[in-house]
Amino acid sequence: MTGLKIGLLVIPISVPEAPHKTALSEATSQREKVYRKDEFNKLDIENYEEPTEMPNIDNYDYSNYRGDDLHGYLGDDKIVGGVEVESMNLYPYHVAYGSNCGGAIISKKWVITAGHCGKKAYIRVGSKYINQGRRVGVKKNYIHPLWSAKKKDHPFDYDYQLLELSEPLKFDDNVQPIKIAHIEDMTIGKVVTVTGWGNTEENGPYSNVLRAVRVPIISKENCQHVPFPYFRGALTQRMFCAGYSEGKKDACQGDSGGPAVAYDRLLGMVSFGYGCATPGSFGVYSKVAKVRSWISEVTAQLNFVRSIIGGHDVTIDQVPYQVNYGDICGGVLIHKKWAITTAHCGAHKFIRVGSRRRLRGPRVRVVKHLVHPRYGIKHKYDYDVQLLGLMRRLFFSKSVSDIEICDGDCGEEFLVSGWGYPVEKGDYADILQQVQVNQVAIDRCQAVKEFWYNNTLTSRMFCAGDEVRDACQGDSGGGAVSRGMLAGISSFGIGCGRVPGIYTNISHHEIRTWIRRYTGI
Known part of the structure; x- marks a missing residue:
């Protein structure tokens, strides 16, 4: 050309x-x-x-x-x-x-x-x-x-x-x-x-x-x-x-x-x-x-990958399961050899672990990317989940550890962490952020007149956040944790704090069974 x-x-x-x-x-x-x-x-x-x-x-x-x-x-x-x-x-x-x-x-x-x-x-x-x-x-x-x-x-x-x-x-x-x-x-x-x-x-x-x-x-x-x-x-x-x-x-x-x-x-x-x-x-x-x-500045309306607004600094010891996936997205450790993130984050070569500084953690090579086979089948972000197989087993410590996946009732309050934008049209945070968001009734999100909402959301998704506490640009794949267990991962939204964000429901039986099949977890 x-x-x-x-x-x-x-x-x-x-x-x-x-x-x-x-x-x-x-x-x-x-x-x-x-x-x-x-x-x-x-x-x-x-x-x-x-x-x-x-x-x-x-x-x-x-x-x-x-x-x-x-x-x-x-x-x-x-x-x-x-x-x-x-x-x-x-x-x-x-x-x-x-x-x-x-x-x-x-x-x-x-x-x-x-x-x-x-x-x-x-x-x-x-x-x-x-x-x-x-x-x-x-x-x-x-x-x-x-x-x-x-x-x-x-x-x-x-x-x-x-x-x-x-x-x-x-x-x-x-x-x-x-x-x-x-x-x-x-x-x-x-x-x-x-x-x-x-x-x-x-x-x-x-x-x-x-x-x-x-x-x-x-x-x-x-x-x-x-x-x-x-x-x-x-x-x-x-x-x-x-x-x-x-x-x-x-x-x-x-x-x-x-x-x-x-x-x-x-x-x-x-x-x-x-x-x-x-x-x-x-x-x-x-x-x-x-x-x-x-x-x-010119468009004043771009929507990027998700991250955190309304949050506060957090140490990695408080969220040792948090990983930086490819310096672009977030992810969660669920085993010494496995991490989980969103499918739409793509196939990057490494994760970073063990640091609250976005670009400081040691890199661990990803050797296997398993995207859910039904990803995008009924909705662009349906089954938005990906397993990352690591090259080596991690040595767990107070700053590097896994988290249990929720089975059954996961509650309605979630702690979401990541390095993404603190405001819409901002830039990545250097220090890991965390915010608490509350679940929103799915019917309310279905009623949002935006292309990927508007009665298209599926049972593999849940809705959480409000105008002051939300995920925003830069940290798709970050965990939503309730009662000390992983309930979801940040998937998509419209801007930051405009409408509730959408999370992949990790505890959904189809996704949970798929994770167990490949990881034994």
């Missing part, structure tokens, strides 16, 4: 058969280094002028990874090097913006795309065919104010644009929002899925059917050494690179503004590149996490 991914502007190139032995060889003497295993999974949270922090993490070597394990999910692995998607419900957040750009739905009234895509009159949603989706007008365009700054560090810096729609979208299986990533999601080696209707080869025709390609995030050091215009040491902290050094897979013309997604979170949008799948080069994406505050 993208040449210089700005609609019609493409830098023409000729691709040598052996790029390391051409006249470019002198210019590429500082070309990307061969990946070492320890380069992967570093947090890409620094700017492009400073070294990247390398935390202590259980690493996975992506150097030979090509997504073969998802062959059945995506189809034949061929955007450039991509595949035609089988169904729009796999990528319901993707929109066509005008006739030559993409974008991502972030709420019923808002879409995000690239600043360089300019102002167009409409988007199309709900279809994998470029001209068949429902047409929705754009009420107003909000291009990032620094996109047009005269003195920018890079021509494509601040390549962001928000689209306010003329009418709210009607969510269904093929039209859904995507959560905005946090900076902690930006992990080198993580494979992102990029979608679009752009060219399937450089200077070729647009695709009529939405296509997807999977490419790994590349270290800034490697990308800065690409010897083409707009790369060589010029990339900024609002950009990241993804692709393969040998080319073969990339975005191309017409994919600009299209989403780059991993684990159901929007990490970036197609911004620019040199040619399409050019050997020795990579695609460059706008890092969405870097402008979360701007997005929140």
Whole structure:
């Protein structure tokens, strides 16, 4: 999918058969280094002028990874090097913006795309065919104010644009929002899925059917050494690179503004590149996490993953079962080798245990992810539960211990803990928080006129919280504890403190039986 991914502007190139032995060889003497295993999974949270922090993490070597394990999910692995998607419900957040750009739905009234895509009159949603989706007008365009700054560090810096729609979208299986990533999601080696209707080869025709390609995030050091215009040491902290050094897979013309997604979170949008799948080069994406505050200021209504409001600091000794799952979600220890969290939190590689500081606890590798087989079957968050099998047995202490799962009557008052936002549109808390919430009658929650409430809640859910005490952004999967036992885990809600939050009912007989079957607990 993208040449210089700005609609019609493409830098023409000729691709040598052996790029390391051409006249470019002198210019590429500082070309990307061969990946070492320890380069992967570093947090890409620094700017492009400073070294990247390398935390202590259980690493996975992506150097030979090509997504073969998802062959059945995506189809034949061929955007450039991509595949035609089988169904729009796999990528319901993707929109066509005008006739030559993409974008991502972030709420019923808002879409995000690239600043360089300019102002167009409409988007199309709900279809994998470029001209068949429902047409929705754009009420107003909000291009990032620094996109047009005269003195920018890079021509494509601040390549962001928000689209306010003329009418709210009607969510269904093929039209859904995507959560905005946090900076902690930006992990080198993580494979992102990029979608679009752009060219399937450089200077070729647009695709009529939405296509997807999977490419790994590349270290800034490697990308800065690409010897083409707009790369060589010029990339900024609002950009990241993804692709393969040998080319073969990339975005191309017409994919600009299209989403780059991993684990159901929007990490970036197609911004620019040199040619399409050019050997020795990579695609460059706008890092969405870097402008979360701007997005929140403009939209003032984003709903993210859940966490805590109205709470207080708590020590880990008071909640030794609490874990940080992948620095994104919460979770609960239920055994020396098992933790539990929500299915929608995705598949991360580790948990942190034994510390009330969000990023300080030692990491324990997760080697098994068991999502309930009926997850999402009647409701997007039905059976929203996942078991995490740990690489090693934990040594229990006063700061690391499990909690018993409630069977039967679990009471109506719950202690909920997590590191999430203390207020809506805030940011993660560094110190573990806890709040007491009271159960709310399910009929009251069924009457809430929001898409995932409104008489759609199931018996695998319960409702708790109010306008001053609630779960909020950032800590889905955190435990709801009653009478010293685990009754539920934080699942979803609308904003923070607006309506009661929804929890997965761990004591429900179908979920309880499933847990016992796999863990023996």
